[in-house]
Amino acid sequence: MAMFSDDLTALATATLNALRSQGRRCATAESCTGGLIAALLTSIPGSSDVVERGFVTYSNEAKTELLGVPADVIARHGAVSAACAEAMALGALAHSRADVAVSVTGIAGPGGGSAEKPVGLVYLGVATQAGAAVAELRLGPQSRDAIRELSLRKALEMMTAA
Numbered sequence: 001m002a003m004f005s006d007d008l009t010a011l012a013t014a015t016l017n018a019l020r021s022q023g024r025r026c027a028t029a030e031s032c033t034g035g036l037i038a039a040l041l042t043s044i045p046g047s048s049d050v051v052e053r054g055f056v057t058y059s060n061e062a063k064t065e066l067l068g069v070p071a072d073v074i075a076r077h078g079a080v081s082a083a084c085a086e087a088m089a090l091g092a093l094a095h096s097r098a099d100v101a102v103s104v105t106g107i108a109g110p111g112g113g114s115a116e117k118p119v120g121l122v123y124l125g126v127a128t129q130a131g132a133a134v135a136e137l138r139l140g141p142q143s144r145d146a147i148r149e150l151s152l153r154k155a156l157e158m159m160t161a162a
Contacts (some may be wrong), residue, residue, distance in 0.1 A: 004040050007150065012040045015156045019050045019100065026159055027098035028054040029067055031079065031090040031105040032122065033148050052098040057088065059106050067091030077094045080105050082123050082134045089125030089132050100162045101127045102155045106137070122151050126158040133158070 002009065019026055028037045031094060038054030046076050060079050063069040064101050069087040077083040088103035105120030113119035120139035125132055137143075139147050 001113060003043060008040060008149070009044065011153060011156050013044055015160045016041060016044060016047055016050045018160045019083045024099035025050055025052040025097065026127075027052050027092045027096040027101040028053065028155075029092035029101060029103040029125075030056050030059055031063070031088075031103075033104050033151055033155075034058065036148060036152055037102065037104065039075045040152060040156075053096050055092055055095075063088060063091075080107055080116065080117050080121060080123065081126075084137060085123035085125035086127075086132045086134050087125075089127035089134075093129075099128060100159055102159045102162075103127075104151050104155055106147070106151060108144045108151075109141070110144060120147055122147065123156075124151065124155050124158055126162045128162050133162075 017105035030037055030079050035056040036061050041051050057063045057066050060074050064071050067088050068091045073083050073087050085103050085105050089101045103125040107119050109119035122137040124135045139150055
């Protein structure tokens with residue numbers, strides 16, 4: 001039984017092939033997805049020539065200690081913010097030998113949301129030596145699994161386009 005659906009595996013394979021054809025390696029920095037992006041990519045045989053490393057930084061302290069996310073960014077904007085996603089992606093790039101890094105931070109639910117930051121709010125970042133970009137997803141009150149899967153898909157799309 002496959003861990004990931006065929007269409008997710010196909011998307012990850014396409015991402016790996018795109019990066020491979022450009023001679024690029026990737027790193028991941030994950031919070032609400034808990035390592036699923038790295039797990040999906042490394043479920044594909046031969047991925048070791050593209051996947052450089054992955055960081056699971058679920059706590060604020062891990063974001064600061066492992067990725068160098070400034071504590072004041074988290075204090076001012078929160079861990080679920082565009083600023084944090086950007087800092088996570090840039091930190092993963094700086095703390096790896098990758099050419100492209102993707103980050104994800106959000107509220108997968110079912111609890112933990114607020115009026116300002118509801119369940120389904122996810123920020124993804126992608127960083128290269130040329131700079132960083134952030135995407136905001138407002139996925140609504142879906143299941144935790146659905147929010148995490150949609151985040152995986154967007155992260156792969158962003159890495160491929162970077």
